[in-house]
Amino acid sequence: MSKFNDxxxxxxxxxxxxxxxxCGPCKMMExxxxxxxxxxxxxxxxxxxxxxxxxxxANLYQIQSVPTLLLFVKGEIKWWQSGVxxxxxxxxxxxxx
Numbered sequence: 001m002s003k004f005n006d007x008x009x010x011x012x013x014x015x016x017x018x019x020x021x022x023c024g025p026c027k028m029m030e031x032x033x034x035x036x037x038x039x040x041x042x043x044x045x046x047x048x049x050x051x052x053x054x055x056x057x058a059n060l061y062q063i064q065s066v067p068t069l070l071l072f073v074k075g076e077i078k079w080w081q082s083g084v085x086x087x088x089x090x091x092x093x094x095x096x097x
Contacts, residue, residue: 008072014045
């Protein structure tokens with residue numbers, strides 16, 4: 001959990017994808033996030049958190065459904081959305097920070 005906190009408290013915007021291996025829509029997010037990672041390069045981080053392997057983090061942020069995406073900047077949640085989100089929309093959100 002301390003490593004997670006170090007990452008989300010950094011200056012670099014961090015998009016966290018709360019997901020699960022059994023979740024169909026989560027599997028749809030994988031290629032979207034891979035392409036997004038190439039597009040944003042070092043200007044943002046993309047972090048995947050499996051809610052089954054990391055229940056403490058999921059509970060801390062009250063994740064009710066997967067996929068749920070949170071954008072952190074300096075430890076603050078700047079954006080939050082559940083469900084599949086397209087690459088262009090995610091890039092626009094990240095570019096605001």
